[in-house]
Amino acid sequence: MQANQNLKAIGIGVVASVFFCSTYVMNSFISVGSGHWAWTVGLRTFLMLVILLGILQYKNQLKPLLCILKEQPKVWVFWGSVWFGLVYVLLTAAASFGPGWLIAGVFQFTIVAGILLSPFLYKDKRAKIPVRALLLSVLILIGIGLMQWSQRKGIYTDAQLLSCIILVLLSAIIWPLASRKLLLFVEEQDYQLNAMQRVAGTAIGSMPVIFLLMVYGYSESGIPGTSHILSILVITISSGVIGTILFFKAMHLAQNDSGALAAVEATQSVEILATVIGEVLLLGIAWPSATGNIGMLLITGGLILYSIPAKKKALRTAVKV
Template structure:
């Protein structure tokens, strides 16, 4: 929703992406410094910096470049809907990433993911003949689908790296490590943004700070903690990733109230209801004892 606001009001996407991670890194590093956990994180990153720089540049660099640029081509709630492909992508890449029981594709989880994607497809179709051209919508879909595949890939590769080397990092340290790893990409984005439009406006700085606090600090830490707690179970991992579908509903409500867009038509509303139904069914596997305690 904030990305859509910035796009409408002229905020350059390169500054939006770079500043988001910059603010996130500053906030998390400050918290870790106060907690006395910063030195341990820096020592860990120093030993294998290329891993964190590589996957950090993907998850907090390339993924957000694709999503933020897509915000100029379609409504925010539609982008949030397309991004739910990450649910299926996380399941499909499992056989390539894992060599244990997680390599098996859970059929029930896959079917429920398809149900959610059907709801997303209805929301997509509801935009036919709207204010955006067909070409804009197609390019928007391609960009966000690419991001939706890269996001679970980067997250799971870092989890596997942490397991392999038995790195004792909590959720906050891990998010901070990913943010620091993406610094090279952020520097490039700052340079590009400055070359295009100069320095960002104060309005853009405030808006991106809101994104960093809400999505990065609060949402990011809770999401990574949840993923870490169920990392040994493929179906539960898919269930955690499926909770991201809530962003579709929250985004459309926010855009209607704050940006003045029209509420989606009957097809769009039906799609959101299907997504909600899929989420309710997804919660059932979580009743099994698959949780692994995770320190915040």
């Protein structure tokens, strides 16, 4: 049963990553159009929360969530501010210094970061670092490195690329920390929350920081333009609502297996391929060089190797049944 769940979690993670890529593509578009980053981060989360609250109210799942949030609001405010505030501020700011596909590539450091954080977060079998998962993550990172190397003579300066990489690396460490800590908190408190409720609860917790960001954005650039708002709406629905909920669902299915958790986080490598395609089609950027293509192949190969053991176990289970 767990093997089937792990395979399903990996599949859901892949789909979530395709939707996540809209963040990188649209951030690049907004950056070119001079949209202010504070509005991008603030409106993205605010619009996402409005949509989620409407859905939860329709499904009669909002009241139970609000009751849970009242019990320990500081936890939700802290991790919400980190996840929907700090992480997205760093990613949005990075869009001013490098192309979206490069940001998506650097962000895959979250794969290794999530694995290395496990001993500091868990006290059960999940605290063990799965060697195979770590090795495959390194393979994926080599592919990422090749993609970045192919960009070294592009339109961005070395200083811009360095700033981009530093900002994204910070977000790549904070992302799995916030994700796993919040999931662990919900587990320890035995809260019966589905993926959508957890996302909405985290977004509600981030509202103090989000409102401050929007006030800052208004003071710097006034009300955002129509194209800026439409771009944020695309990010909100695709990445903020669909992608995040699917990713939470995948993490929930794999939460009892550290190797499966690492595999789910590794599915984010698909974001690179999807982002490259999106930027080529929508923004007219050049396709990466041969070195970049080799990097993408290594990333895809690493992801496939991640899923093979779970697939074999699932097939054996199906045969026995």
